[in-house]
Amino acid sequence: MGKTTAEKIFDAHLVNEPFPGTKVLRLDAVLCHEITTPIAIDDLIRRGKDRVFDPTKIKAVIDHVTPSKDTKTATQAKILRDWARRHDIKDFFDIGANGVCHALFPERGFIRPGYTVIMGDSHTCTHGAFGAFAAGIGTTDLEVGILKGVCAFRQPKTIKFNVTGTLPKGVYAKDVILHIIGKIGVNGATDRVMEFHGSTIDAMTMESRMTLCNMAVEAGGTSGICQPDMTTVDYLWPFIQSEFADKEAALADYSQWRADADAEYDRTVEIDVAALEPTITFGYKPDQVKTVSELAGTPLDQIYIGSCTNGRIEDLRIAAQILKGHRLAPNVRGILSPATPKIQQQAIKEGLIDIFMEAGFCVTNPTCGACLGMSNGVLAEGEVCASTTNRNFMGRMGKGGMVHLMSPATAAASAIEGKIADPRKYL
Amino acid sequence: MKTFGGPVLFLDRSDINTDEIIPAKYLTEITKEDLKPYILEDLKLPGFDPCGPKTKNARVIVSRANFGCGSSREHAPWVFEVNNITAVIAESFARIFRQNMFNCGMAAIELPKTDLDQIFSHAGDGDASMEINIEAGTLTMSADGKQSTFSFEVSPFDKALVLAGGWVDYADQKY
Numbered sequence: 001m002g003k004t005t006a007e008k009i010f011d012a013h014l015v016n017e018p019f020p021g022t023k024v025l026r027l028d029a030v031l032c033h034e035i036t037t038p039i040a041i042d043d044l045i046r047r048g049k050d051r052v053f054d055p056t057k058i059k060a061v062i063d064h065v066t067p068s069k070d071t072k073t074a075t076q077a078k079i080l081r082d083w084a085r086r087h088d089i090k091d092f093f094d095i096g097a098n099g100v101c102h103a104l105f106p107e108r109g110f111i112r113p114g115y116t117v118i119m120g121d122s123h124t125c126t127h128g129a130f131g132a133f134a135a136g137i138g139t140t141d142l143e144v145g146i147l148k149g150v151c152a153f154r155q156p157k158t159i160k161f162n163v164t165g166t167l168p169k170g171v172y173a174k175d176v177i178l179h180i181i182g183k184i185g186v187n188g189a190t191d192r193v194m195e196f197h198g199s200t201i202d203a204m205t206m207e208s209r210m211t212l213c214n215m216a217v218e219a220g221g222t223s224g225i226c227q228p229d230m231t232t233v234d235y236l237w238p239f240i241q242s243e244f245a246d247k248e249a250a251l252a253d254y255s256q257w258r259a260d261a262d263a264e265y266d267r268t269v270e271i272d273v274a275a276l277e278p279t280i281t282f283g284y285k286p287d288q289v290k291t292v293s294e295l296a297g298t299p300l301d302q303i304y305i306g307s308c309t310n311g312r313i314e315d316l317r318i319a320a321q322i323l324k325g326h327r328l329a330p331n332v333r334g335i336l337s338p339a340t341p342k343i344q345q346q347a348i349k350e351g352l353i354d355i356f357m358e359a360g361f362c363v364t365n366p367t368c369g370a371c372l373g374m375s376n377g378v379l380a381e382g383e384v385c386a387s388t389t390n391r392n393f394m395g396r397m398g399k400g401g402m403v404h405l406m407s408p409a410t411a412a413a414s415a416i417e418g419k420i421a422d423p424r425k426y427l
Numbered sequence: 428m429k430t431f432g433g434p435v436l437f438l439d440r441s442d443i444n445t446d447e448i449i450p451a452k453y454l455t456e457i458t459k460e461d462l463k464p465y466i467l468e469d470l471k472l473p474g475f476d477p478c479g480p481k482t483k484n485a486r487v488i489v490s491r492a493n494f495g496c497g498s499s500r501e502h503a504p505w506v507f508e509v510n511n512i513t514a515v516i517a518e519s520f521a522r523i524f525r526q527n528m529f530n531c532g533m534a535a536i537e538l539p540k541t542d543l544d545q546i547f548s549h550a551g552d553g554d555a556s557m558e559i560n561i562e563a564g565t566l567t568m569s570a571d572g573k574q575s576t577f578s579f580e581v582s583p584f585d586k587a588l589v590l591a592g593g594w595v596d597y598a599d600q601k602y
Contacts, residue, residue, distance in 0.1 A: 015602065022584035024602065035454050036500065042457065049599060065455070072455040079457075122499040122523060138501035138527035144598040152584065152594075186442055187493040191522050220496065222522055285442055372451040372498075393446040393497060395469045 002260025004158040005225045006193040009133040009257065013116050015150055024152045028115040028132075030145040032060040033101050036120030038079035040143040052087045053149035059110055060084050061093040061101050064368045065375045073375075099340030099366035102126040102214065102308035106206070107340055109239025113228035113254040118145050123308050123390060124223075125216040129209035130236075131228035131257045133193070136217060156193045156222045157266035159184075160259075163198040165274035170424035172318070173208035174310055174388070174407035176200065177215040178279040180271060182289035190220030192266060195259060200273050201226055206235040207312040214309045215390050218286035228254040278423055281405040284394040292410060298420040300404075301383040303334040304397070305411050306364075307371045310388035311339030313346050315408040320352040322412035322426040323359045329418025334361035335377045341366060359415065373398045386414040428590055429513045429532050431559040433486025435568070436512070439547060440472060443490055444497035445524065449506045451498070459505040466506045474552075487557045488515045489546060495524025495535075504528045514559055516566070518543055529585040532592040534561055542577050549575055561589050 003011070013025040030053075037060065044050050052058055060080055068074035077094075084092035093104060102123050105111060113131035117124060120142040127134035137151060145151050161180065181188070194216045201209065209231075213224025226232075233240075233250045244250040277291040282298075305311070305319050316338060328334045336356045338344035344366060347353050353363055370377030371389040379385055379401025388411050392403040406414070409423035416426070447470040449462060456462055467477040476482065488507070494517035495503060504527045507515070514534040528535040536559070538546075546568055549555075555570035567576045581589070591597045 018601070019583035019587065021582055038457065039459075039501075043595070047595065049595075070455075072457070075457060076455060120499055120501075122497065124499075136499040136523055138499055138504075138523055138530060140501060140527065140530035140594050143595055144602075147595070148598055148602045150598065150602045152598075154582070186496055187519060187521070190493065190519065220493065220521060372446075374451055374454070391446075391497065393444050394471070395450060396446055399450070399452075399469065 001264060002262035004193070004259045004263045004265065005131060005195055005227065005257055006133050006156060006158055006223065009114055009116060010155055012114065021154055022152050023155055024150050025116050027118060027145055027149050027151055028057060029110055029117045030058045030142070030149070031101060031105055031117065031119035031124065032058060032080065032142070033064055033121060034062045034076045034080045035064045036139050036142060038076045040120070040139045040146060041079055041083045043143055044147065049147055052089070052146055055087050055089045057149065058089050058146065059091040059105055060089055061098050061104055062095070063098055063101050066098055066367050067095055069375050097341060100308045100311060100368050102210070103312055103339035103343065106130065106210065107342055109236055112236065113232060114257040118142065118151050122217045123214050125221060126210050126214040126308055128213045128216070128223040128225040129206060130232055131226060131254065133225065134223050154191060156191050158193040158195050159189055160265040160268040161194060161196050161271060162268060163196060163200040163271045163273060165200055165272045167200060167273055168276060170278055170409055170427050171273065171276050172407045172409060173204060173211040175276055175279040176271070176273055177212050178281065178289050178405060179276055181215060181219045181287050182279070184219050184269065186218065186285050186287045187220040189216065192221055193223050193225055194219065194221040195225045197227060202229065205314060206231060207314045210312070211309055215286065218390060227258045278407060278410045280410060280420065281392045284392055286392060286405065292420065292422045295420045296422055298404065299384065300332050300386050300414060300419055302377065302379060302385040303332055303411050303415040304370055304377055304385055304387040304389065305408050306337030306339060307368065307389040308339065309390040310408050311337060311343065313343050315388065316343065316347050316352050319408040319412040320355040322409055322423055323415065324355050326359055326416045328360035328415050331418040332415060334359065334415050335364060335370060336361045337364045337367060337370065337376065339366055370397060372396060386411050386420060428592055431514045431534055431561060432557050434484045435487045435489055435550065435555045435557050436481055436485035437547065437550060438470070438472060438475070438488060438490040441491040442493045442496055443470065445495060445500050445503045446497055448495070448503040449500065454500060454502055459509050462502055462506040463509045466510050485512050487559065488512055489543070490515065490517045491543065492518040494520050496521040499523045501527045501531070504531050504533055508533060529588045530594040532589055534559070534581065534589060536566070536579050536581065538577060538579055545575065549573065561586060
């Protein structure tokens with residue numbers, strides 16, 4: 001019997017099975033940020049276990065509130081910074097080099113096919129775009145990961161998503177994943193891996209695959225996983241060229257992590273995107289979705305483009321293409337937060353930042369801030385935001401505020417009209 | 428090992444998320460104890476008051492499907508822990524929340540929908556109390572002068588975490 005990608009990764013990383021149904025895996029990457037890690041560090045110190053299993057496999061960034069907004073957030077940043085120095089964690093990203101973790105770490109080439117990755121952050125599932133098993137975990141699991149380089153999991157079943165068809169104009173990976181979550185529900189993939197296959201995924205860039213996998217957790221999924229292919233190799237090539245004779249050799253090696261043709265799945269879900277429309281959430285759960293035609297005209301107060309879901313260069317390019325020559329409607333304010341400094345610099349070089357600023361957007365430094373209502377764009381009570389982020393819970397971006405999740409294209413069109421608008425007429 | 432059982436707080440809705448349990452703006456607190464006043468602050472349910480006596484007295488929460496969905500923040504179990512709530516009973520849990528509960532030596536107990544329907548209707552709007560025996564896998568609810576008993580399963584690993592009081596020392600010894 002064949003294996004799914006997650007089954008292959010589990011088998012290759014298995015340390016032991018301490019109890020029936022629980023597998024302890026060896027970790028290839030333990031990622032850390034300043035919100036969930038400081039309490040782990042503090043607890044390790046109190047236990048007399050202030051150690052790290054391997055400083056080269058730990059990557060850390062200050063990203064949620066940066067630059068710090070008050071004494072408490074400055075203290076969290078300091079705890080992480082001091083710890084990284086104390087343990088000689090070279091891959092630590094502070095102000096000037098920091099960006100949203102799930103955009104920054106892949107950009108640095110830290111995630112490879114077949115890897116096991118954990119982070120105290122639910123959107124860690126993003127990294128499955130590289131054919132890795134990447135799961136969000138809590139602070140205690142993070143603490144054990146830092147200390148011992150292992151994590152315990154129940155072996156997840158895998159749901160296969162066979163996504164086919166050419167994406168219509170104005171429809172992107174974000175619309176695909178919102179559509180999928182709408183179809184299977186917010187717990188449709190709980191304790192499951194979401195393995196993405198099909199011609200639509202094959203044609204996607206790594207950025208789009210990250211957008212897709214980023215929201216797996218919004219359906220309850222443990223990890224999203226895409227199949228490693230030449231697109232994966234091309235993206236990673238600057239980081240791996242010394243390891244392989246050529247790209248074909250890298251592809252041959254990485255292909256070991258592709259699911260077998262006769263792998264067994266929990267179930268298979270067929271998705272045809274050929275007639276998909278721009279898709280938007282309307283309620284307080286990510287599975288409450290409608291098409292742009294149904295929601296067009298919904299009044300807005302703020303437009304937010306950024307985050308680990310849609311703050312990458314291709315997202316900025318799409319939004320800028322629509323915004324070019326337009327102004328924000330007078331009733332809305334716009335905020336752009338490129339996800340990393342590299343993306344921000346690239347956007348400056350390409351003239352994208354000029355387009356956003358001429359449209360009236362405020363351009364902030366890379367940070368998670370507004371997405372979870374911590375800084376840099378918190379909503380007031382009763383306000384509504386068109387956002388390219390991943391979570392629309394009540395009050396997520398600020399107490400009493402409402403969030404409509406959408407693609408960067410739909411957000412840009414909505415910025416021009418000051419209400420939810422169809423991007424297709426601007427393309 | 429922690430103790431389990433006592434007055435029950437009923438939250439009759441599915442998909443109660445981590446932002447409702449503890450809003451992100453409080454994630455800047457450095458100690459668990461500082462989270463205490465903010466329990467369930469953003470949860471809007473008919474008749475529910477996050478600062479009311481039912482919340483204050485509760486030792487057990489009973490809810491519906493997909494409890495604890497959303498963020499990985501262990502602040503969600505911690506805000507329960509510092510409010511002396513050590514067990515949540517629901518039809519299902521989000522994976523990360525469930526594991527965070529057991530990793531802290533607390534219990535996330537799954538019951539079938541039919542059992543939960545019975546528990547909710549038995550309790551009505553009155554006060555209810557629950558006895559929970561993790562090792563035996565049984566819980567008994569007392570409300571309205573009557574008792575009803577249900578059985579549940581906790582995985583062997585999760586049971587070991589409850590008995591050990593958490594995952595860190597256990598892992599450091601074994602791995």
